[in-house]
Amino acid sequence: MKTVKNKDLKSLDQFVDEQYGKKGTKKRDIFEKGYEEFKLGFILQQARLEMGMTQEELAEKVGTNKGYISRIENNIKDIRISTLQRIIEKGFGGHLELAIKI
Amino acid sequence: MKTVKNKDLKSLDQFVDEQYGKKGTKKRDIFEKGYEEFKLGFILQQARLEMGMTQEELAEKVGTNKGYISRIENNIKDIRISTLQRIIEKGFGGHLELAIKI
DNA sequence: TTAAAAGTTGTATTATAAGACAACCTTCAT
DNA sequence: ATGAAGGTTGTCTTATAATACAACTTTTAA
Numbered sequence: 001m002k003t004v005k006n007k008d009l010k011s012l013d014q015f016v017d018e019q020y021g022k023k024g025t026k027k028r029d030i031f032e033k034g035y036e037e038f039k040l041g042f043i044l045q046q047a048r049l050e051m052g053m054t055q056e057e058l059a060e061k062v063g064t065n066k067g068y069i070s071r072i073e074n075n076i077k078d079i080r081i082s083t084l085q086r087i088i089e090k091g092f093g094g095h096l097e098l099a100i101k102i
Numbered sequence: 103m104k105t106v107k108n109k110d111l112k113s114l115d116q117f118v119d120e121q122y123g124k125k126g127t128k129k130r131d132i133f134e135k136g137y138e139e140f141k142l143g144f145i146l147q148q149a150r151l152e153m154g155m156t157q158e159e160l161a162e163k164v165g166t167n168k169g170y171i172s173r174i175e176n177n178i179k180d181i182r183i184s185t186l187q188r189i190i191e192k193g194f195g196g197h198l199e200l201a202i203k204i
Numbered sequence: 205t206t207a208a209a210a211g212t213t214g215t216a217t218t219a220t221a222a223g224a225c226a227a228c229c230t231t232c233a234t
Numbered sequence: 235a236t237g238a239a240g241g242t243t244g245t246c247t248t249a250t251a252a253t254a255c256a257a258c259t260t261t262t263a264a
Binding site: 054055056066067069070071073074076080 | 209210212213214220221
């Protein structure tokens with residue numbers, strides 16, 4: 001069992017600060033922009049659009065309303081993992097997959 | 103833009119029911135057992151043990167208490183994605199990665 | 205250019221995660 | 235067998251996600 005020392009560990013934020021500079025610098029801004037596509041809201045929106053669904057149709061499948069979907073796609077809300085699971089399973093069927101399970 | 107019909111979509115639960123039978127049947131039980139290792143709690147616990155951390159040490163890094171960590175590892179709690187992110191970043195440094203970002 | 209559809213935002217209510225901490229089990233080394 | 239370290243569980247408080255719905259803005263098709 002390999003032991004890792006505390007000092008070896010750094011958060012993603014620390015790492016990004018070191019690699020791309022602090023927020024506000026040009027280099028960091030470029031990174032942040034590219035990073036957008038890893039954001040959950042973006043991923044879900046892309047998947048929805050690829051399937052030609054409206055927010056309302058997705059909401060219907062998932063069992064919620066379009067307002068909530070909109071907020072998620074715009075990264076306005078933190079969500080529970082169970083909610084993400086539900087969105088992916090009910091909303092996207094086999095078209096998206098979540099590798100973890102609560 | 104490819105269109106997918108509603109009837110083509112099924113939830114993971116539906117899929118598993120069809121493939122392995124309903125809960126309680128032998129075939130399904132075997133599946134459920136194998137499935138354990140995809141559960142978040144299991145994944146986090148494995149990672150923690152591989153790094154030779156105690157729940158208390160992990161809790162310290164993440165900024166919470168060992169009771170909370172215990173519940174997560176035992177899949178007793180649903181958690182927010184931001185919380186998962188924090189656990190992975192602060193608790194595991196570069197040793198685990200989360201592909202999505204809130 | 206305008207009407208309908210799609211998407212966003214404000215706000216109130218309810219459900220539940222997060223956080224804290226103590227008491228209690230379990231494991232393991234001596 | 236016993237004490238200490240590690241892990242689990244009960245329970246309370248606080249923060250916030252989920253839900254709902256209406257009003258509003260933006261986009262799109264005719």
